[in-house]
Amino acid sequence: MVLGLGLASCNGPEGYLIPAPSDARAPGTSHVEMVVATTRERVESPAFLFGGGRAEDLAFADMVVSIPPDARRQIGEVQYPQKLPANPLVDFVTLKAEIVSRERAGAAFSRMLRESHKKEALVFVHGFNTSFENAVYSFAQILHDSRAYEDVAPVLFTWPSKGKVFAYGYDRDSSTYSRDALEKLLRRIQDDPQVETISILAHSMGNWVTLEAVRQMAIRDGRLIPKIKLIMLADADVDVGIARQQINTLGPERPHIVLFVSENDRALAASRDFWEEPRLGAIDPNVEPFRTMLEQENLSVINMTHMPSHDFFGHGKFSSDPRVVELIGRSLASGQALTDSRVGLGARIMMTTAGAASSVGNAAGLAISAPLSIVDPETRDHFGDQLDRFGQSVRQIGSVQPRY
Numbered sequence: 001m002v003l004g005l006g007l008a009s010c011n012g013p014e015g016y017l018i019p020a021p022s023d024a025r026a027p028g029t030s031h032v033e034m035v036v037a038t039t040r041e042r043v044e045s046p047a048f049l050f051g052g053g054r055a056e057d058l059a060f061a062d063m064v065v066s067i068p069p070d071a072r073r074q075i076g077e078v079q080y081p082q083k084l085p086a087n088p089l090v091d092f093v094t095l096k097a098e099i100v101s102r103e104r105a106g107a108a109f110s111r112m113l114r115e116s117h118k119k120e121a122l123v124f125v126h127g128f129n130t131s132f133e134n135a136v137y138s139f140a141q142i143l144h145d146s147r148a149y150e151d152v153a154p155v156l157f158t159w160p161s162k163g164k165v166f167a168y169g170y171d172r173d174s175s176t177y178s179r180d181a182l183e184k185l186l187r188r189i190q191d192d193p194q195v196e197t198i199s200i201l202a203h204s205m206g207n208w209v210t211l212e213a214v215r216q217m218a219i220r221d222g223r224l225i226p227k228i229k230l231i232m233l234a235d236a237d238v239d240v241g242i243a244r245q246q247i248n249t250l251g252p253e254r255p256h257i258v259l260f261v262s263e264n265d266r267a268l269a270a271s272r273d274f275w276e277e278p279r280l281g282a283i284d285p286n287v288e289p290f291r292t293m294l295e296q297e298n299l300s301v302i303n304m305t306h307m308p309s310h311d312f313f314g315h316g317k318f319s320s321d322p323r324v325v326e327l328i329g330r331s332l333a334s335g336q337a338l339t340d341s342r343v344g345l346g347a348r349i350m351m352t353t354a355g356a357a358s359s360v361g362n363a364a365g366l367a368i369s370a371p372l373s374i375v376d377p378e379t380r381d382h383f384g385d386q387l388d389r390f391g392q393s394v395r396q397i398g399s400v401q402p403r404y
Helices: 004-008 102-115 130-144 168-177 179-191 206-221 240-249 266-275 289-297 322-334 343-352 358-368 376-399
Strands: 030-040 050-067 093-100 120-125 153-158 197-203 228-234 256-261 300-303 373-374
Touching: 004 300, 030 102, 030 179, 030 240, 050 102, 050 130, 093 102, 093 120, 102 153, 120 130, 120 179, 120 206, 130 153, 153 179, 153 197, 168 179, 168 206, 179 197, 179 206, 179 266, 197 206, 206 228, 240 289
Parallel strands: 030 153, 120 153, 120 197, 197 228, 228 256, 256 300
Antiparallel strands: 030 050, 050 093, 300 373
């Protein structure tokens, strides 16, 4: 079980954070910058900067990663260098890796905010078994492939994961240890007058520290800080019942919350066996009691069960499938939540996956052609009758069981 959980995370070559020389910048490459806030202890090696030990307070870094040209890579992949010096035409390459003071980190964040298309901060919280360098490169991949780095000021919150297969218990405690620091970071971003909105993207065990941080923030203030407009919970390794309590604590004026789930996530299946309770990121949103829970809590769900995975464990589809990555980027670029008052997330995915067909045809395309299903309150209202009629027709034919 632990082996499965370990292999599910992004494991690759380590120690590539020493910045490449200035002549490593190659034509056609993209450069992604991020501010890093971390509760990890510093290490002496400049190739790693931070390890898996727990620090007493937040530390900061300014990172720039070069991404190979689009023609030389596939969306969703982190191309770690196979040897040094790395080749920027085919490898991710570190261009800048500086540990900085809180003041310098704030200045870098302000500059990125001015340069972005939207006055929005995107905070990413990684999952289990993730080293510091893996966290940096993974976030750089998500930012690049979603094109979000053009529209937001990126902030990586990285907590003290050991980055080891058999450290699940340590990592869980480290994520809990870091909830106060994440709350402090979110409050600092909230207090920046340039910031208009904050979005949060959490993966795997990172969902635990995220939900704990926003929960205790809401308890202290009686509500969540108002600039947080969107929380995306991907492959959440959190007990379903506890997650519902955490979300309930946010109150009726909570931000828009979107779940990315996959029923065949093998890593979360192992976690379920370990905890003996279902995990939020692996629920079937079409069955009880989950269907009613999602409707009552007004949560949107992207069900990725039938989408292909780049790894055997299927624990990271949200960042590897081009359609979902593009959808995240569009939503951040538009400044809207994943649903709006005119048309919901499901309808947008229908348009993307089913082509320029009629609305009924789009509904059919969602159920048959797209390996992706949506549980989204506004899409349900917008397309509900069409989806119901299509579902009845399919059941009469008996050829396909629709999922929506």
